[in-house]
Amino acid sequence: MTVSAKTIDSVPLLDLRRQNAACAEELRAAFERVLASGHFIMGPEVEAFERECAALLGAKHALGISSGTDALLLAFMALGIGPGDEVVCPSYTFFATAGCVARVGAKPVFVDVKPCCFNMDPALLERAITPRTKAIVPVHLFGQVCDMDPILALAKKRKIAVVEDAAQSLSARYKGRAAGTLAEFGCYSFFPSKNLGAFGDAGLLTTNDDALAEKARILRVHGAKPKYYHQLVGANFRIDALQAALLRVKLPRLASYTEARQRNAARYEKGLAARGLVGRDGAPLESPRACEPDSIFNQYVLRVKEGRRDALLAHLKERKVGTEVYYPVPLHLQECFASLGQREGTLPHSELAAKETLAVPVFPELTAGELDYVLEAIASFFERPRS
Numbered sequence: 001m002t003v004s005a006k007t008i009d010s011v012p013l014l015d016l017r018r019q020n021a022a023c024a025e026e027l028r029a030a031f032e033r034v035l036a037s038g039h040f041i042m043g044p045e046v047e048a049f050e051r052e053c054a055a056l057l058g059a060k061h062a063l064g065i066s067s068g069t070d071a072l073l074l075a076f077m078a079l080g081i082g083p084g085d086e087v088v089c090p091s092y093t094f095f096a097t098a099g100c101v102a103r104v105g106a107k108p109v110f111v112d113v114k115p116c117c118f119n120m121d122p123a124l125l126e127r128a129i130t131p132r133t134k135a136i137v138p139v140h141l142f143g144q145v146c147d148m149d150p151i152l153a154l155a156k157k158r159k160i161a162v163v164e165d166a167a168q169s170l171s172a173r174y175k176g177r178a179a180g181t182l183a184e185f186g187c188y189s190f191f192p193s194k195n196l197g198a199f200g201d202a203g204l205l206t207t208n209d210d211a212l213a214e215k216a217r218i219l220r221v222h223g224a225k226p227k228y229y230h231q232l233v234g235a236n237f238r239i240d241a242l243q244a245a246l247l248r249v250k251l252p253r254l255a256s257y258t259e260a261r262q263r264n265a266a267r268y269e270k271g272l273a274a275r276g277l278v279g280r281d282g283a284p285l286e287s288p289r290a291c292e293p294d295s296i297f298n299q300y301v302l303r304v305k306e307g308r309r310d311a312l313l314a315h316l317k318e319r320k321v322g323t324e325v326y327y328p329v330p331l332h333l334q335e336c337f338a339s340l341g342q343r344e345g346t347l348p349h350s351e352l353a354a355k356e357t358l359a360v361p362v363f364p365e366l367t368a369g370e371l372d373y374v375l376e377a378i379a380s381f382f383e384r385p386r387s
């Protein structure tokens with residue numbers, strides 16, 4: 001789908017139709033293949049997809065899962081986490097990270113993020129750990145990997161498991177290794193807005209530990225092994241064969257999708273810097289700053305200073321630029337976690353990020369003209385007199 005520069009008067013945050021149109025023939029063939037096979041639950045498409053994901057990530061085991069949320073839930077279940085246990089996670093993340101901790105009956109303990117990259121601050125971890133802590137969940141937010149070495153070292157010292165929430169960071173790397181393969185479990189999402197987006201909900205769980213892989217496989221099918229003989233209480237955490245077949249069409253294209261996102265991010269960085277909007281003292285915006293070099297830019301999230309985020313949001317909305325606030329309320333301030341007692345003011349960087357951040361379109365098929373339109377729309381906000 002081509003978009004002429006002349007006609008641009010709006011830019012969506014995401015347009016999945018463009019990506020899917022480019023491989024529509026192959027997607028139809030994959031659908032036809034599954035339709036003809038009559039095999040919709042597990043089976044060869046799921047197994048092939050799992051092999052391909054394991055190879056991509058360098059993981060010993062990869063399990064296709066019903067969603068990223070279920071991958072997290074399954075990881076906590078396989079680790080035997082439950083009532084009386086605590087799990088340390090960042091407050092500034094998508095709800096599922098902590099929601100799954102609560103769903104297994106454990107207590108989420110929220111730590112603050114670093115203001116530069118919005119990822120869990122490893123320096124704050126030690127204080128959050130108690131004798132009840134069973135796991136740490138670093139979230140590789142927006143496509144950027146957490147500083148894993150200190151997290152892994154502390155977890156090892158305190159004999160605590162690490163579950164990487166790599167939902168937004170499939171194929172991002174930390175010191176040469178794939179995000180999600182550095183610890184006990186890695187959890188990934190194929191929600192349609194992710195770098196590898198499914199046609200509905202889907203996810204992946206990785207591990208290098210044979211025993212954990214076996215337990216997760218059993219829990220994925222209601223805890224049964226063999227069928228109808230239940231060793232454990234599990235649930236239905238299976239990926240659909242159809243999703244696996246469709247994702248197999250996109251998987252070989254993932255690197256090119258990611259390169260395009262990185263190219264778009266670099267164009268924003270350059271364009272914003274050229275307009276004096278980032279990268280100098282007193283600049284009104286801060287662009288995403290990778291602590292680790294290889295962000296895959298699942299989102300391009302700007303920090304808007306001086307309390308002007310919501311005004312910029314309204315301005316971009318007027319100009320029909322798709323935006324989103326990821327996330328407006330940090331998890332320690334969510335109503336459902338009020339009883340945990342982490343009040344306003346306790347995690348200042350998470351709270352500030354929720355007030356100051358704004359995502360703009362960065363999807364791979366965004367045209368240069370559209371990106372310029374977004375840049376101009378942002379620049380025009382800062383050019384006009386402050387109201």
Ligand SMILES: Cc1ncc(COP(=O)(O)O)c(C=O)c1O
Pocket residue numbers: 067068069070093094096097139165167168188189190191201202203
């Ligand atoms: C950080 C994070 N964790 C977990 C999830 C849950 O993934 P899903 O939407 O596939 O259930 C998401 C995705 O939305 C996410 O962004």
